[in-house]
Amino acid sequence: MxxxxxxxSLGSKVVLVELRERLGGTPDSASYSSFTLDHRKVSDVLAxxxxxxxxxxxxDVRLQSRLTAFEGKxxxxxxxxxxxxxxxxxxxxxxxxxxxxxxxxxPGRETQMYGYYEYEDxxxxxxxxxxxxxxxxxxxxxxEPPKAVCFIQCVGSRDRRIGNEYCSKVCCGxxxxxxxxxxxxxxxxxxxxxxxxxxxxxxxxxRIYWKAQEEHRVNFVRGIVTEIIxxxxxxxxxxxxTTMGRPMEVTMDVVVLAVGMEPSRGTREVGPILGVxxxxxxxxxxxxxxxxxxxxxxxxxxxxxxxxxxxxLDDSISMAGAAAMKAVAIARRPAVTA
Amino acid sequence: MxxxxxxxSLGSKVVLVELRERLGGTPDSASYSSFTLDHRKVSDVLAxxxxxxxxxxxxDVRLQSRLTAFEGKxxxxxxxxxxxxxxxxxxxxxxxxxxxxxxxxxPGRETQMYGYYEYEDxxxxxxxxxxxxxxxxxxxxxxEPPKAVCFIQCVGSRDRRIGNEYCSKVCCGxxxxxxxxxxxxxxxxxxxxxxxxxxxxxxxxxRIYWKAQEEHRVNFVRGIVTEIIxxxxxxxxxxxxTTMGRPMEVTMDVVVLAVGMEPSRGTREVGPILGVxxxxxxxxxxxxxxxxxxxxxxxxxxxxxxxxxxxxLDDSISMAGAAAMKAVAIARRPAVTA
Numbered sequence: 028m029x030x031x032x033x034x035x036s037l038g039s040k041v042v043l044v045e046l047r048e049r050l051g052g053t054p055d056s057a058s059y060s061s062f063t064l065d066h067r068k069v070s071d072v073l074a075x076x077x078x079x080x081x082x083x084x085x086x087d088v089r090l091q092s093r094l095t096a097f098e099g100k101x102x103x104x105x106x107x108x109x110x111x112x113x114x115x116x117x118x119x120x121x122x123x124x125x126x127x128x129x130x131x132x133x134p135g136r137e138t139q140m141y142g143y144y145e146y147e148d149x150x151x152x153x154x155x156x157x158x159x160x161x162x163x164x165x166x167x168x169x170x171e172p173p174k175a176v177c178f179i180q181c182v183g184s185r186d187r188r189i190g191n192e193y194c195s196k197v198c199c200g201x202x203x204x205x206x207x208x209x210x211x212x213x214x215x216x217x218x219x220x221x222x223x224x225x226x227x228x229x230x231x232x233x234r235i236y237w238k239a240q241e242e243h244r245v246n247f248v249r250g251i252v253t254e255i256i257x258x259x260x261x262x263x264x265x266x267x268x269t270t271m272g273r274p275m276e277v278t279m280d281v282v283v284l285a286v287g288m289e290p291s292r293g294t295r296e297v298g299p300i301l302g303v304x305x306x307x308x309x310x311x312x313x314x315x316x317x318x319x320x321x322x323x324x325x326x327x328x329x330x331x332x333x334x335x336x337x338x339x340l341d342d343s344i345s346m347a348g349a350a351a352m353k354a355v356a357i358a359r360r361p362a363v364t365a
Numbered sequence: 366m367x368x369x370x371x372x373x374s375l376g377s378k379v380v381l382v383e384l385r386e387r388l389g390g391t392p393d394s395a396s397y398s399s400f401t402l403d404h405r406k407v408s409d410v411l412a413x414x415x416x417x418x419x420x421x422x423x424x425d426v427r428l429q430s431r432l433t434a435f436e437g438k439x440x441x442x443x444x445x446x447x448x449x450x451x452x453x454x455x456x457x458x459x460x461x462x463x464x465x466x467x468x469x470x471x472p473g474r475e476t477q478m479y480g481y482y483e484y485e486d487x488x489x490x491x492x493x494x495x496x497x498x499x500x501x502x503x504x505x506x507x508x509e510p511p512k513a514v515c516f517i518q519c520v521g522s523r524d525r526r527i528g529n530e531y532c533s534k535v536c537c538g539x540x541x542x543x544x545x546x547x548x549x550x551x552x553x554x555x556x557x558x559x560x561x562x563x564x565x566x567x568x569x570x571x572r573i574y575w576k577a578q579e580e581h582r583v584n585f586v587r588g589i590v591t592e593i594i595x596x597x598x599x600x601x602x603x604x605x606x607t608t609m610g611r612p613m614e615v616t617m618d619v620v621v622l623a624v625g626m627e628p629s630r631g632t633r634e635v636g637p638i639l640g641v642x643x644x645x646x647x648x649x650x651x652x653x654x655x656x657x658x659x660x661x662x663x664x665x666x667x668x669x670x671x672x673x674x675x676x677x678l679d680d681s682i683s684m685a686g687a688a689a690m691k692a693v694a695i696a697r698r699p700a701v702t703a
Contacts, residue, residue: 348687
């Protein structure tokens, strides 16, 4: 949406292709509560952005549609779009912005040790976000407020065994933010975050991480969790506190797994159709070097956001603006140089 | 330069105001060797970018100049530029992009414990970068290759005592990159990095951090350094290894202080002239919320890069593109809506 409104703000036409029945991507489909450094509700921010995009006469929104074929070169691409009814149409376009995003790591896949599909009270950042956006935080198994909650960081990230070697970049920030929200909603509940490195870069350091510790008494423990088992109806979390150098056994009511990012199905599928290079996990590969954050292996095709790898909201919004600028520059380039 | 060429690529004119005698900013003035995830030499990348910018007929480069007065509103600003000879000129412009960047923290200021001005072999990331860009790495006191080098992270960052509460975002990546370069240049030299959290987000995790450990045998130690003293012509580094939970005393030939970011003098000074809000450290304040990464408190004035806080190169380049897009959108907006 940000790339589309950027392009339109420069006076160019955009066709915005969306697989779902509504614009808003993962923050909408996964019912995010709030963004990490913004106190507004995600649903409000998305609603006003959606309205702005949908009412813009230069933006042609195609819901429940997907790209099914593609040919041509920069300045004169032909994109075949197919909607849910099976109707196809060929659209001429000068350039393309890929904004197909990510999906959350499925913690049942190869990390059985955390018992996500086994224990009702082991949830993910996304499940927690859904509760928080409804203004509550309870033990899923009982519906009661929890007395103790912990977050386990790097689930599906920084992990060669499962094939996701990268850091997913946003989970430390999201966990800290959710930890604050839980402390606000359930003041009696103790909240712990078990981490390897707290990657609270830039202003996240004091505006979220310090705030979580100093104002909200969230406990951050550098440690490794090796096993979660059920005991007397609660969850026994076993591992090692690596700062204190001792084994750790703590009882929790809810365990939140900080699941990382993987390329979405859309990101995996759009690459071969567009003919752009993808890195080994399936993210769209950035090939332009240090001074180009949105260029793909095909001139005229750009990428914005987590389709290009783990990106936070700032990255995604800035990349959308940069991609919009480059997409329009190609559309306006005199034909002789195309 | 990236914002200027973005604006020009959309067909709009730009006046690019530079205080120094040459374009390139801190990477140029501080003689950076290489960018964190790009193997090209910084000087080569800057030279080709500079040439492209200077030869663009839409970009009017004003070297050794500064903004001295400013008035008007979005779409019709009047900026007074004054050059080194004292000649002033008023330029009409629709919008402004602030790209005045950062300066490196001065490790003599209030962190005497590291002995930067006392011991010749205590240097900063910037001093190290300068040696590396000349293709060497030696003990400054002797000119000989070192046998042991350590990096101390978070010097001037995450530190309430000195007033810089934020994390400077790039130092972990830069230190790891320099550590690899030192190991390549001086294979017999042991290299250590003492850190609080290694903030190697996204693809930095495996492409630099794992690479440094696995391919280049750089030793990362979670620890706190409390004191550096000279002993037998070498440096005795004292502190605590917080993972092993024991005191640490190691002898080094060179200690590299990973100095963080502070707003540059240009950033501090340009804020009041333009009338834009600055956060408490002097960085330009971003006021647009989650869906706007370049908007300041004044409509029509945008910011790109580390003038807005600790930013990595990707942030800076993406923000430059987004700011270019927004700056041009204002220039092209019909006058009636201005």
